[in-house]
Amino acid sequence: MRTAWGELIQENREKILDHWIEKGLSLFPEKIGRGTPIGESLSEGLSIMLDGIEENSKSFMAAVNQIARILAVQPLPPSKALSLFLELKTILYETAPKESKNNALRQSDRDAFQTRIEQITLVAFDCYMENREKIYQLKVEESKRQAFMLLRRAQG
Numbered sequence: 692m693r694t695a696w697g698e699l700i701q702e703n704r705e706k707i708l709d710h711w712i713e714k715g716l717s718l719f720p721e722k723i724g725r726g727t728p729i730g731e732s733l734s735e736g737l738s739i740m741l742d743g744i745e746e747n748s749k750s751f752m753a754a755v756n757q758i759a760r761i762l763a764v765q766p767l768p769p770s771k772a773l774s775l776f777l778e779l780k781t782i783l784y785e786t787a788p789k790e791s792k793n794n795a796l797r798q799s800d801r802d803a804f805q806t807r808i809e810q811i812t813l814v815a816f817d818c819y820m821e822n823r824e825k826i827y828q829l830k831v832e833e834s835k836r837q838a839f840m841l842l843r844r845a846q847g
Contacts, residue, residue, distance in 0.1 A: 695796055696783060696804040697745045703786050704741060707779075711737050714778045715758075719765060733761055744807070755811065759818035764826065773819060776812040780805060 693701075715733050717725050724730050729817060736757040743751035762772035783804065788795045796804070 694745060694803060695800040696787075696807075699787055700741060700744060702784065706732075707782055707786055708738055708741055710782045710785075711741070711775075711779060714782070715775050718762070718767060718771065718775060720767075728763060733758065736761070740811075744811075752814070755771065755815050756818045759815045760822045763819050763822035769819060769823075773812060776815050777808060780808045802835055820842070 712725065712730075712734050715737060716725070716730060720731070723735055738753040739750055739754035740758070743754070758775070759773075762775065765772060784796075784801070
């Protein structure tokens with residue numbers, strides 16, 4: 692069953708997606724365009740997320756992880772990196788007509804959408820932290836390898 696906010700997203704998909712991608716690209720400290728590998732991967736992940744926002748399908752969860760992985764390797768604090776997921780709420784509210792009674796989102800729809808965004812953000816945080824943990828684990832292993840090689844050279 693389609694929710695009112697899900698229908699609004701599908702009706703305005705391109706506008707919402709473009710705005711969301713721009714917000715995502717603006718997070719990066721250096722200028723990154725849509726045509727770069729990071730830009731393309733971010734665009735693809737956000738597109739999949741937008742299409743499956745109402746469910747937790749495998750492709751949706753993979754897209755959340757993909758975006759969290761991209762953000763985890765950037766030199767950004769977690770609060771700034773994960774703000775991308777919360778931006779969708781602002782974008783949807785800006786897109787939703789306020790005057791028209793037929794197309795306007797009721798408060799219950801807004802509450803349900805906000806709850807969904809919070810759930811997605813928490814899942815993204817878990818993915819983000821798993822990826823950050825892997826990065827730090829790799830750094831520790833590399834440091835150990837370097838120390839071992841230095842010790843072997845010193846002994847040999």
